[in-house]
Amino acid sequence: MPSQRPHPERWFAFVGTTLICIAFLFPLFWMLSTSLKRNDQTMEDPPRYIPNHIDWHHTAGGLVLPIPENYWAVITHDKMDFPLYTRNTVMIAVLSIIGTVLSSSLAAYGFSKIKFKGRNAMFALMLGTMMIPFPVLMVSLFSIFRWMGDHTPIQMLGTLRPLWLPAWFGSAFNIFLLRQFYITIPDELSEAARIDGCSELGIWWRVILPLSKPALMVVALFTFMAAWNNFFGALIYVQHRDQYTLSLGLQVFQSAHGGTEWNLLMAASLLILSPVLVLFFVTQRTFIEGIATTGMKG
Amino acid sequence: MTRTDARQLGKGLAFVSPWLVGFLLFMLLPIVLSFYYSLCDYTLLQPPLFVGLENYRDLVHDPIFWQSLGNTLYFAALTIPSALFLSLGLAMLLNVKMPGQAIFRTIIFLPSLMPIVASAMVWMWIFNGKIGLLNNLLSKIGVSGPDWLGSSTWTMPALALMSLWGVGYTVVIYLAGLQDVPRELYEAAQIDGAGLWSRLWNVTLPILSPVIFFNLVMSIIGVLQVFDIPYIMTPNGGQGRSTEFIAMYLNDNAFRFLKMGYASAIAWIMLLIILVLTGLAFWSSKRWVHYQGK
Numbered sequence: 001m002p003s004q005r006p007h008p009e010r011w012f013a014f015v016g017t018t019l020i021c022i023a024f025l026f027p028l029f030w031m032l033s034t035s036l037k038r039n040d041q042t043m044e045d046p047p048r049y050i051p052n053h054i055d056w057h058h059t060a061g062g063l064v065l066p067i068p069e070n071y072w073a074v075i076t077h078d079k080m081d082f083p084l085y086t087r088n089t090v091m092i093a094v095l096s097i098i099g100t101v102l103s104s105s106l107a108a109y110g111f112s113k114i115k116f117k118g119r120n121a122m123f124a125l126m127l128g129t130m131m132i133p134f135p136v137l138m139v140s141l142f143s144i145f146r147w148m149g150d151h152t153p154i155q156m157l158g159t160l161r162p163l164w165l166p167a168w169f170g171s172a173f174n175i176f177l178l179r180q181f182y183i184t185i186p187d188e189l190s191e192a193a194r195i196d197g198c199s200e201l202g203i204w205w206r207v208i209l210p211l212s213k214p215a216l217m218v219v220a221l222f223t224f225m226a227a228w229n230n231f232f233g234a235l236i237y238v239q240h241r242d243q244y245t246l247s248l249g250l251q252v253f254q255s256a257h258g259g260t261e262w263n264l265l266m267a268a269s270l271l272i273l274s275p276v277l278v279l280f281f282v283t284q285r286t287f288i289e290g291i292a293t294t295g296m297k298g
Numbered sequence: 299m300t301r302t303d304a305r306q307l308g309k310g311l312a313f314v315s316p317w318l319v320g321f322l323l324f325m326l327l328p329i330v331l332s333f334y335y336s337l338c339d340y341t342l343l344q345p346p347l348f349v350g351l352e353n354y355r356d357l358v359h360d361p362i363f364w365q366s367l368g369n370t371l372y373f374a375a376l377t378i379p380s381a382l383f384l385s386l387g388l389a390m391l392l393n394v395k396m397p398g399q400a401i402f403r404t405i406i407f408l409p410s411l412m413p414i415v416a417s418a419m420v421w422m423w424i425f426n427g428k429i430g431l432l433n434n435l436l437s438k439i440g441v442s443g444p445d446w447l448g449s450s451t452w453t454m455p456a457l458a459l460m461s462l463w464g465v466g467y468t469v470v471i472y473l474a475g476l477q478d479v480p481r482e483l484y485e486a487a488q489i490d491g492a493g494l495w496s497r498l499w500n501v502t503l504p505i506l507s508p509v510i511f512f513n514l515v516m517s518i519i520g521v522l523q524v525f526d527i528p529y530i531m532t533p534n535g536g537q538g539r540s541t542e543f544i545a546m547y548l549n550d551n552a553f554r555f556l557k558m559g560y561a562s563a564i565a566w567i568m569l570l571i572i573l574v575l576t577g578l579a580f581w582s583s584k585r586w587v588h589y590q591g592k
Contacts, residue, residue, distance in 0.1 A: 017392065110310050116307045122314065133519065138565075139552045139558050143331070247415040266423065288470055
């Protein structure tokens with residue numbers, strides 16, 4: 001609004017926003033605070049908001065490492081193979097990102113730069129598939145994956161593949177996002193390349209992909225978050241302990257031993273959360289713009 | 299069809315083929331199969347046996363199914379309107395020019411990025427009946443709080459409260475929508491003497507209505523599939539099955555009791571409910587959604 005005078009409304013808004021933000025931040029703060037406490041300190045009454053003392057990890061050789069003892073305990077816990085779960089989760093995330101970026105951008109190119117019969121109907125169908133809930137598909141997917149294991153050389157169940165292979169077939173959400181970006185790239189660019197004798201695949205690779213780095217970044221970020229946070233998929237398709245992801249591993253650990261060592265549970269949660277936090281702070285702008293685009297289709 | 303048309307079609311299909319193959323294999327085939335399974339007795343261990351509508355007939359007489367459906371709708375009623383008001387309100391607050399605006403936006407958005415398991419852990423800790431922080435704070439003002447996650451009355455509100463924590467994603471979408479409100483409209487309204495509420499009601503909300511509609515549809519689709527939070531926080535459906543959601547019951551039938559046919563019938567009912575509710579939303583949208591320039 002145009003007026004430059006300080007408004008009382010504006011101060012009211014400032015105070016209100018500050019209070020709400022404190023409330024929103026509080027669970028994260030409490031997580032951090034609990035994760036640094038000894039177990040007996042977590043049950044203190046009144047609760048101590050800021051731990052008065054942090055136990056750092058002491059090595060057998062008497063060296064003090066800059067890792068709080070609880071975090072060390074989580075990483076080396078014998079009931080929860082944290083390094084292995086991390087490796088599994090990273091692998092799923094990386095393969096999902098590569099697969100989604102390649103397949104979704106190929107499809108988005110087809111939906112935006114090549115005019116063919118039935119394109120619009122197919123695009124509408126694709127948008128419609130976003131409404132299909134995963135629980136509706138999961139039972140049949142399970143039996144399809146089982147069938148593949150029995151009748152084809154591709155083993156699905158008992159491997160991590162169900163969690164990343166579908167990403168190589170594009171995802172409606174990301175194709176939509178990329179297509180919205182591609183239609184803003186002038187067709188003259190691809191036409192010029194076509195006249196120069198460039199193949200469609202060449203245009204996609206040499207003209208469109210380099211121009212769409214910001215959009216691809218958004219897709220990669222969303223895919224990473226989805227893969228890193230995926231719990232339901234892992235719960236259904238993962239069958240052996242050595243294929244647990246971080247989310248599944250933490251949940252299984254909590255339901256088997258938890259409800260007691262809250263400091264360790266909070267330390268583990270924070271460890272799982274940390275890559276997401278770091279990535280968010282590094283790429284904040286890309287992220288926000290990406291979400292803003294998706295809401296605009298109305 | 300001319301030769302160029304055919305060539306274009308070939309090229310186009312080649313490019314969209316990753317999606318097309320994925321759609322056929324991981325979407326269409328499972329949907330068709332799941333409809334077939336829903337008409338079968340299927341335990342995974344033996345091939346499906348056609349039984350007609352028996353699964354659907356059993357569902358009608360299954361009290362747990364009705365309870366899980368009721369719970370899901372109750373959760374929807376608790377969360378969809380409150381999330382709508384909260385996210386709209388927050389977006390408008392965060393749109394006011396003030397010191398620290400960027401930091402405030404980050405803070406509100408942050409929780410929506412949390413891995414669901416991690417946020418479930420911290421809320422289980424906060425909601426803990428004996429030593430949780432919430433009850434400790436309540437006791438300070440003389441209220442003895444319930445065992446939030448072990449009470450058939452209080453678990454659902456607790457889960458709803460927790461889910462509101464993740465409202466930031468929607469706030470970002472509304473914030474983007476607010477940037478689209480033409481300044482001239484506010485100025486014109488102000489000249490006409492419109493107050494804060496009148497501007498909100500007659501300018502902001504109509505212009506935001508397509509975005510509100512988009513979020514409404516997404517939250518209807520989302521809320522019917524809720525699984526992770528109740529599964530992690532209230533294993534076995536909570537006290538007296540008060541937090542047994544329809545997706546949890548589906549999952550139990552499929553992977554605990556190996557009743558794949560029955561689970562598929564639940565899946566189809568879920569799909570139908572989503573279609574009906576989204577259809578209703580689209581139908582009602584003619585009355586309240588305004589598209590700019592159309």
